[in-house]
Amino acid sequence: MSMTIAARMPSGEGPPSAPPQAIPFRRLIRVEWVKATDTRAARWLLGLVAVSTIGLMLVPVLAPASIEQTYTSYLVFAAAALGILLPPVAVLMLTSEWSQRTALTTFTQEPRRIRVIKAKLAASMLLGGGAAVYGGVVTAAGLGVAAASGRGVEANLTAGAAAGFVLAALLNVGFGVALGALLQNSATAIAASFVLPATTGLLVLASKPVGQWLDSSTAINWVLKNQWGGHVPQIVFSVILWIAAPLAIGIVRTMRRDVT
């Protein structure tokens, strides 16, 4: 075992190494992507997303009498699986550094914390986009199975439905990311990602006009089903309330927080 280590000489012999440059943003994204996917816990969670999407897709395949056999109605099942599990996945991308205390390392590697948060946001959006593509593929496979069983299926996917599906997945990720950034604690933020929509869902039952402004699920559902007509103000308000505002506060908190 060699004891030799290379300390860069402040004014020593040998070729001076190139002056260090800022970490390229692409590299930050790549590292955040690796960190989001390389632990056993992350792989279990992503595996769960994959399996439960397939599991929910069995519903329209096995119950053709009660569910329209179209790409659009199948997509709703994929969206349901992603809607339940993407927020916690996204939460962990922002909170695990605090809960595992690896922020101590990360913020000494890149002290411009805003760049780290941006990289996490980018990686989470890539993850959300990838999950949406996967959901689309599973949906197509479900329809394929249904068609192979001799059933008549409507398999043409409109651009609007596809865009709504992808956007809904990204909004779910954004919701989780924002909660994670705000609360900075895995358990609290994951709990909140389930409790808050459930609570505002009850609000919709109590008062539909009020609930429609405050319920994140209602907004995401409109986006999913491409029902923007007449709902744009509510959707925008929900995005500000549940994503933009907590994310902004969370970023400020992260920038200011003493890492201990």
Added chain:
Amino acid sequence: MITTAALTKSYRQIPVVRDVSFHCEPGTITGFLGANGAGKSTTLKMIVGLTRPDRGSATIDGRPFADLPNPTRVVGTLLDAAAMHPGRTGRATLTIAARMAGVATSRVEHLLDLVGIGHAANQRVRTYSLGMRQRLGIAQALVGEPSVLILDEPANGLDPEGIAWMRTLLADFAGRGGTVLLSSHLLHEVQATADHLVVIAEGAVVASGRMDELLASSTLVVRSPDPVALAAALRVGHIDYALGPDATFTVDLSGGGITPEKVAGVARDHQVLLSELRRSDADGLEQLFFSLTAASAAHAQEVPA
């Protein structure tokens, strides 16, 4: 090179670090010594930008840490070996650090062998002992080929063989022109590893300088079979002394005017036989450390590290 200027930090109105200023030169190992809760970790975290000082500043090679474009290429840090993701393997942890630093991932294999955890590289950090985590943490600190190392209690959890290994590694690093700042609450650890010393108590620097100068005793122990005659001789020679139990005279040399030679000369002039004349350097640093920190220990323990 590390410079801190009047770093000051309070938590909930309780001062944790007070006006801490010191300087670490290339080619030296500075031991940052203090009791638990004395403010060592908070100071180190302020140097690397993890904690915002209320006042004061710190620079590495003349620049604030947060202004370093890619800090791990300049400063290797190990602040808490327990703060590693338990679900990630040693190799994956180090590979992430190598990617961030922008060094070839082949360096990962070299470092895994260097710190002696190559055999466990594919195991999750969860399964590592604290000593192995320290070794992984040191590898992570070295990954960007830095010229400065900042290590918080690096000897924690290391076995004697590991501590000896780390000393060699740090001496080699400093020998090549690197700057090392390491904290410890263990006096003998610092004494054996560092050549410069900064002692902190209750958040304030109470002593700093070269280890050999701090170690050099400022007290002379003098004994004679005839203590009465010795006392008379010292008085005539205008040498202040303190008389301890069993007729041990102690003479303060710190003013510089009094030397062992002068004391011996006074004794000779008065024909007083000396049975002992020595610097009380056996436990010099220990005495210094305890005298500086003991008074504050009770208070300091209530302050979070």
